[in-house]
Amino acid sequence: MNDDNEYPGGTKKQMKALGWFSMLMAGVVLASGCQLDKVEERRELELPVSGIEQMEVESGFGDLEIVGDKNASSIIAKASIKRSGNMSEEDIIFTLQQEGNTAKLILDESKGLGYRDLDVALTVTVPASLSLLVNDGSGDIQIKDLEGPLTVHDDSGDIEITDVAGELEVYDQSGDMRVTNASNIKLIEDESGDIWLKNTAGNIEIHDQSGNLQIRNHAGDISIWDESGDLSIDGVDGDVTIEEKGSGDKSVKNINGSWTEK
Numbered sequence: 001m002n003d004d005n006e007y008p009g010g011t012k013k014q015m016k017a018l019g020w021f022s023m024l025m026a027g028v029v030l031a032s033g034c035q036l037d038k039v040e041e042r043r044e045l046e047l048p049v050s051g052i053e054q055m056e057v058e059s060g061f062g063d064l065e066i067v068g069d070k071n072a073s074s075i076i077a078k079a080s081i082k083r084s085g086n087m088s089e090e091d092i093i094f095t096l097q098q099e100g101n102t103a104k105l106i107l108d109e110s111k112g113l114g115y116r117d118l119d120v121a122l123t124v125t126v127p128a129s130l131s132l133l134v135n136d137g138s139g140d141i142q143i144k145d146l147e148g149p150l151t152v153h154d155d156s157g158d159i160e161i162t163d164v165a166g167e168l169e170v171y172d173q174s175g176d177m178r179v180t181n182a183s184n185i186k187l188i189e190d191e192s193g194d195i196w197l198k199n200t201a202g203n204i205e206i207h208d209q210s211g212n213l214q215i216r217n218h219a220g221d222i223s224i225w226d227e228s229g230d231l232s233i234d235g236v237d238g239d240v241t242i243e244e245k246g247s248g249d250k251s252v253k254n255i256n257g258s259w260t261e262k
Contacts, residue, residue: 038119211229
């Protein structure tokens with residue numbers, strides 16, 4: 001019989017091709033369905049802080065919350081994990097170890113093939129006086145109640161820092177940033193996203209490429225390099241120097257010190 005005989009849906013060759021394509025797509029859908037089935041798990045790590053003076057947090061993905069506790073005698077890290085069915089426990093790296101006087105916390109994933117869906121929320125409780133360095137890939141960050149020095153490097157995601165007393169430096173590539181009740185800010189470098197500072201202190205350098213910048217009630221001198229976005233300053237007990245101002249509206253008032261625009 002000729003393969004080119006007509007059928008209601010087309011020729012015999014076309015019907016065969018359509019059949020094989022349908023089977024292939026069904027297999028793809030079935031495999032995808034297996035991968036999309038989420039596996040939920042919780043992990044917890046604890047490290048006594050005897051002999052530890054500082055901590056480094058390396059978080060490649062997921063939301064991150066760090067809370068200082070004046071009475072804490074250990075570091076506790078809790079991860080809530082949702083992963084696709086084609087990922088195993090070993091695919092997620094989650095370690096907390098002491099190296100000399102430094103505690104190192106790592107959350108990352110091994111490089112695998114195919115589609116991988118992963119959602120992680122990491123909560124870390126630390127002694128409030130600990131010196132902290134945070135390197136974050138993606139996801140939102142919340143940090144509060146710290147007394148020691150704090151440095152944050154963030155690739156993407158919003159940042160919220162509240163009630164920190166130690167020297168603060170933030171290097172942010174994208175995402176909004178909100179800092180409240182921080183008493184010793186030194187440096188903020190931001191590539192994109194809005195910045196809000198409220199009830200803060202310290203002699204600050206702010207380098208802002210894009211996004212709005214708003215400052216309310218600050219004690220200390222402020223130097224600003226701003227390329228684009230609106231600038232609003234209200235209430236500074238110190239000198240304000242605008243080293244560079246690009247596009248966007250500007251409002252500066254209630255300055256108890258000098259105000260200079262170059």
